[in-house]
Amino acid sequence: MSYLLVDNAEILVTMNAGRDEIPRGSVLIRDRVVEKTGSSKEIRSFIESRDITPEHIIDAQGCVVLPGLVNCHHHLYQTLTRTIGTGEGKSLFDWLRLLYPIWAQMDADAVYVSAKLGLVELLLSGATTVADHLYLFPNDARLDDEIRAARELGVRFHPTRGSMSLGQSQGGLPPDSVCEDEDDILRDCERVISEFHDPEPLSMLRIGLAPCSPFSVTPELMRRCAALARQHAKVNLHTHLAETVDENRFCEQKFGMRPIAYLESLGWTGDDVWYAHMVHPDPDEIQTLVATQSGVCHCPSSNMILASGIAPIREMSDAGVRIGLGVDGSASNDGNHLLGEARQAMLLQRVGWPGFESSADRFTARDALELATLGGAAVLNRDDIGSLAQGMAADLVGFIVDGLAHAGSQSDLVAGLLTCTPANTWFSVINGKPVVQEGKIPGLDMQALVANHNQHAKRLLQQAGH
Numbered sequence: 001m002s003y004l005l006v007d008n009a010e011i012l013v014t015m016n017a018g019r020d021e022i023p024r025g026s027v028l029i030r031d032r033v034v035e036k037t038g039s040s041k042e043i044r045s046f047i048e049s050r051d052i053t054p055e056h057i058i059d060a061q062g063c064v065v066l067p068g069l070v071n072c073h074h075h076l077y078q079t080l081t082r083t084i085g086t087g088e089g090k091s092l093f094d095w096l097r098l099l100y101p102i103w104a105q106m107d108a109d110a111v112y113v114s115a116k117l118g119l120v121e122l123l124l125s126g127a128t129t130v131a132d133h134l135y136l137f138p139n140d141a142r143l144d145d146e147i148r149a150a151r152e153l154g155v156r157f158h159p160t161r162g163s164m165s166l167g168q169s170q171g172g173l174p175p176d177s178v179c180e181d182e183d184d185i186l187r188d189c190e191r192v193i194s195e196f197h198d199p200e201p202l203s204m205l206r207i208g209l210a211p212c213s214p215f216s217v218t219p220e221l222m223r224r225c226a227a228l229a230r231q232h233a234k235v236n237l238h239t240h241l242a243e244t245v246d247e248n249r250f251c252e253q254k255f256g257m258r259p260i261a262y263l264e265s266l267g268w269t270g271d272d273v274w275y276a277h278m279v280h281p282d283p284d285e286i287q288t289l290v291a292t293q294s295g296v297c298h299c300p301s302s303n304m305i306l307a308s309g310i311a312p313i314r315e316m317s318d319a320g321v322r323i324g325l326g327v328d329g330s331a332s333n334d335g336n337h338l339l340g341e342a343r344q345a346m347l348l349q350r351v352g353w354p355g356f357e358s359s360a361d362r363f364t365a366r367d368a369l370e371l372a373t374l375g376g377a378a379v380l381n382r383d384d385i386g387s388l389a390q391g392m393a394a395d396l397v398g399f400i401v402d403g404l405a406h407a408g409s410q411s412d413l414v415a416g417l418l419t420c421t422p423a424n425t426w427f428s429v430i431n432g433k434p435v436v437q438e439g440k441i442p443g444l445d446m447q448a449l450v451a452n453h454n455q456h457a458k459r460l461l462q463q464a465g466h
């Protein structure tokens with residue numbers, strides 16, 4: 001048995017059932033789980049009474065400590081194509097048409113390097129659990145390549161085996177060249193489940209199945225993926241849904257139904273399903289989400305950059321929908337800062353839009369932090385992450401709040417994490433192991449990683465004729 005002590009945080013945010021926030025708080029970790037939380041004084045006397053000697057002590061003075069943040073939707077490979085189309089302002093379908101041929105140049109190395117870079121950025125912004133959606137497998141690219149990057153970094157990972165099968169020749173959006181044969185897709189889904197999926201509590205890796213969107217796969221592929229996932233414990237289903245008005249229109253024209261009714265008709269609702277975006281649900285659709293316990297990942301930066309709209313997070317949350325947070329992108333966000341994304345969620349919900357009054361208290365800083373922790377855990381169908389309490393996974397992060405950006409925010413250091421400029425994490429612990437230490441990932445050659453990544457990014461552009 002080995003112990004790690006995170007000691008003396010300015011405030012320890014537990015996200016436990018009572019939402020306790022403990023001044024001068026400490027967390028004692030035993031192996032992979034939280035053993036005890038409390039004030040530094042309480043934890044120190046507990047340690048003495050049990051004759052415990054922690055092997056490692058992290059001094060959290062000057063930090064707010066909270067459960068590790070959970071990212072529920074992402075495309076890590078898109079770090080390779082940041083700013084293409086977003087600077088000039090393309091909307092979703094035009095942006096996708098511009099990017100598909102560039103993404104078609106990816107290979108295994110490009111997937112690995114981009115995943116590593118994106119995950120590093122996420123880790124430094126406070127993420128400890130990351131779901132990713134990889135839905136193109138050109139050349140020799142495989143899901144295995146991003147799994148290798150995640151394992152090297154020690155992040156808790158939910159990679160989803162995505163897919164596209166409805167090419168332009170069949171009325172879909174992507175060119176046929178980036179679509180796959182449906183039997184091949186199913187075979188590879190089965191392969192990655194059997195090779196990598198761990199359904200056990202405290203799992204560091206769970207596979208999900210994720211046909212890309214209604215406009216890029218056939219109904220048959222959606223049905224077959226759902227059937228396959230449900231043969232295995234804890235293999236969840238994921239897709240993009242109700243992201244734009246264009247998509248709602250596409251579903252009505254092609255399938256004669258709005259997006260959620262369409263997915264319901266395919267068996268794609270339930271507590272093992274989560275959708276990215278859900279910007280345009282009507283009140284009946286929100287009720288369907290509640291009744292079926294289907295989850296939603298909110299991606300505010302992406303929704304703003306592509307002008308997709310404002311997702312009614314307050315309404316869905318009040319109705320009882322499971323909602324988490326995701327940076328999406330990275331090419332439809334151009335950033336991977338998860339704490340920053342929580343700030344975006346807080347700000348965007350306060351803005352008024354047709355049918356909704358502006359209201360500063362529609363979404364508080366604590367609402368947004370809950371979305372990024374407990375919300376994400378619920379969306380990924382996990383009861384072992386998202387809060388700090390006895391027996392929970394030992395995933396936590398510390399953000400410095402005694403520096404320049406937070407000067408003057410002593411009245412509420414927790415809210416200050418989001419109302420002030422979001423910081424990078426000073427330390428993180430994942431699965432009981434220190435990952436970020438003093439703002440850095442030990443052993444990582446950042447310069448070499450960025451240089452290698454940029455070479456891949458340039459190669460993709462050249463090969464795509466840009």
Ligand SMILES: [Zn+2]
Nearest residue numbers: 240276328329
């Ligand atoms: Zn996405």
